Amino acid sequence: MLKRILRIEPPYLAAIIFVIGVNYPGTLSPYSKGGDFHINYFNLLLHFGYLNSFFNQGWLNPVFWTLAIEFQFYLLMGLIYPLINSKKKYIQVLILISLLISTYLIKASGLIFHFLPYFILGIILFYRKTKQWPAVLCTFAELLIITLMWYTFSRVEFFATIFTWLILLFLKSSKKDLFTWLGKISYSFYLIHVPVGGKIINFSVNFIESSGFRIAVIFFALFTSLFLSYIFYRLIELPAINLSHLIIKKNKSNLNG
Structure with a gap:
């Protein structure tokens, strides 16, 4: 848990500052579509505990809500990891079944339970990659989860999940290929692509009406986001x-000593 906090929190806090810094000058532009810039300090404070959803408060960056779910996942894994990592397969199966059942029994908004099938599919993939489960059992469990996801989530969510899962399942990458590089900066990209790419696209609609040029702007916004994400990664995420x-x-040395 400590490693996760040290790894994830500094870039997240820096991203909050980045979003505020980008939003403020954006509202000064005569082409701004939003209202005057102001900081809701209660809303801002909730970000530090990932509590916005529980108080019906919006997020400074609309993707931040997924970090709240991820944070709950880490807390949950801290509690059940001995069961997930048990050497007895029936215990692993039972805990995954219990998690899956909770998805449909616990409907509280803002909690992780609705999203557990995503994580369960990832855990099964982990079992497959580490050969803790035989391929037949993994395939059966994966097909079951995928079927349930088809009826549980939207088509966009479903196909995005399956696409990502297939990449992780079949892709064998080297240490220096494009996918590895994208993986390194993916968290930084996740944190800043909306305030960067979104601002570029929103600003461009004031001047560009041609569909061809708008597509070009989207690519420009994408590559600009990737470039700034790399800088963000080097300056903030990598040091973290x-x-x-x-x-x-x-800490390990102190314990061993």
Whole structure:
């Protein structure tokens, strides 16, 4: 849990500052579509505990809500990891079935339970990759989860999940290919692509009406987001990763010493 906090939190906090910094000058433009810039300090405070959804408060960045779900996932894994990592397959199966049942029994908004099938599919993939489960059992479980997801989530959510799962299932990448590079900056891209790419696209609609040029703007927004994500990764995320490794290594040395 400590490693996760040290790894994820500094870029997240930096992204909050980044979003505020981008939104403020954006509202000064005569082409701004929004209202005057102001900070809701209660809303801002809720971001630090991922609590916005529980108080019906919006997020500074609309993608931040998924971090709240991820944070709950880490808390949940901290509680049930001994069962997930059990050497007895029937315990692993029972805990996954229990998690799956909770998806349909617990309907509270803002909690992780609705999204557990995504994580269960990932856990099964982990079992497959680490050969903890035989291929037949993995395939049966994956088909079951995929079928349930078809009836549970929207088509966009379903196909996005399956596309990602298939990439992780079949892709064998080297240490220096494009996918590895994209994977490295993916968290930074996730944090800033909306305030960067979204601002570029929204600003462009004031001047561009041609569909061809609008497509070009989308690509420009994408590559600009990737470029700035790489800078964000190098300046903020990578130092946070190195710091987390250093602290964890030091703690292990102290325990062993």
